[in-house]
Amino acid sequence: MDSNSNKSTKSIKKKVVDQLVEGYEFATQLQLLLSHHHSNNNIDQTRSGSVSGGPDPADELIAKILGSFHKTISVLDTFDPVADVSVPIAVEGSRNASCGDDSTAPASCNGGDSGDSKKRLGVGKGKRGCYTRKKRSHTWTVKARRIEDRYAWRKYGQKEILNTTFPRSYFRCTHKPTQGCKATKQVQKQEQDPEMFQITYIGYHTCTATDQAHTKTEPFDDEIIMDSDSTMAATMAHANDKVQEQENNISGVTVVGAGNVKEEENNNGENKEYCEASSTGEDLSLVWQDCQDLMMFDDHHQHHQNHYYRGDTSTTSHHLAFDNDHFSSLFDSYCAYEGTSAI
DNA sequence: TGTATTTGACCAAC
DNA sequence: GTTGGTCAAATACA
Structure with missing residues (x-):
């Protein structure tokens, strides 16, 4: 095949994938809307004592739609041995x-x-x-006061990053050599608040050794998910809704796909949160949608928020509601979803 | 002595 | 050419 036809094939394929990804994101947004709609209904039904059990047909349908998109994109991505179309992180993985x-x-x-x-040890030094x-497949960023979590990590590098005061540390899963776990994370101390760390998780754990690590670390409850790929963000938001509802101990959820979260404090000491869209036009709708979801959720449950703030609430706004076990649960939910939707 | 961390080197992406 | 991510030898530590 000549280079022109290669380029043409790549271009067409990329457009197709882009369209599919867009559809995937729309379906994810619809899922979010439905989940909020249902959670509101469930609360109303709980109040009136008329909760109906069983999975919702709309949710099942959405799951099927998402699965179809995922399969189609995966097939497209593996079909052409020549093209090198980079599938966006929302569906990559x-x-x-x-x-x-x-x-x-x-x-x-x-x-x-x-x-x-x-x-690599058998390979010459030249390599x-x-x-x-x-x-960056399946990445999301967490802001936390400690870098420990339930997994065992091994530091493999540290790097000075341009325009930052503190170096960035690189960690991989301790079980990579034995189980081939590909999860990594990057930790960077915040310049504004050196007690806070921005932790970027890349990939998810395939190892089965979370328990022993779990016993070594205490769960933390002062995280903020600042950024993530949109699917992850949506799923996490969705899953977090469920977790919070299950525990009947609800707080604001800060999960913003491809955007930044800013916070401000009004005179009453109440925290408001808004989204600063730093994304491209394609992402903007999703960002804004997530913000709307966030505000809906906050408005509804605002009176519960302080239950989750640790320490000085005047300086801590909208820290993520779930602790480490919650985080893991959400993550497992996401992985389970990915697993069921994979080919 | 085995394991974890540090750090300079290397290389791909931009 | 610059920057960020990773490798792996050297070093530290239990």
């Missing part, structure tokens, strides 16, 4: 064509060898540092 993914090292790296460091930068 079923495969990763980069060398950073240990299972798919390119031929340019160690002759197609795995990226696993132990296997040191050979890798392909990971695509």
